[in-house]
Amino acid sequence: MIEFEFQIFCRDVDTSDESFLDRLYEVGCDDATVFFKDGYVCLDFSRESDSAESAVISAIKDFERAGIGGSIERVEPEDLASLAEIAKRVGVTRASLQKYARGESKVGKDFPLPIQNISASRRELFSTSAVMNWMLQKQRASIPTERVELFRTIAKTNQALTVTKAQSDKDVIRLVGQLTTLKTVQRKRA
């Protein structure tokens, strides 16, 4: 069994009194510290499980079983992050990671490309799991594989949450209908 640390963020929970806490405790969320305010609830888990996926999914299902209403927004720590944040997560300096990202290191110029660029702040965001895999492949860091797996799982789970929620969004359904047959839109890799 491996311990996975992650947070589940929810909104629109009735937090007017503290009884929702007992419901969470009774379905097995006693491995989460609960933060809450004005209907927002954050469950900070340290969950033991065989895999990151079973840890995250069982936690989401526990929240559902608690029957306290609300809606799950996302799971954190988000895979998408700045280089500075990823450096912290990997345990290397920001400067060394920047060197790799700019291709200024001998280990290779194939550092994962940024996924997103917030233009106003000129801040590039990278996939933590992709950077971790690259560092492992280049033998530039020792990271437990389950940690990489956790970031990958969180990224996929958040995508799944978005897709699931989008199924009840008429505008999204209409746009998917227009885009789905386009070859240039379909994803190349899994």
Place this chain on the structure above:
Amino acid sequence: MLTRKRHPNKEIESAIQFAEENSWTFKPPGKSAHAFGILKCPHNDRECRCGRFCKASVWRTPRSSENEAGKIRKVVENCIHQSEQGNEDQVEKDD
């Protein structure tokens, strides 16, 4: 001095005291039987981590006391006002 009950677990009690030393207030658990109490940040600031961590529930018997204590300490340390205070302390020391 202590006006509340002590948490039966030493590690968690020490984490609660750490929060109180940083001006967090302790409130009884209200309608919850499994919570030992609720810790509230004095700043209660929306700007701080989107206001999501200003109020923390502390379990009476969490699955792991060590994890529960660690998370309480972490949330106090990560408050944006905490680091401001930390910086001020630093400046005072430098002077």
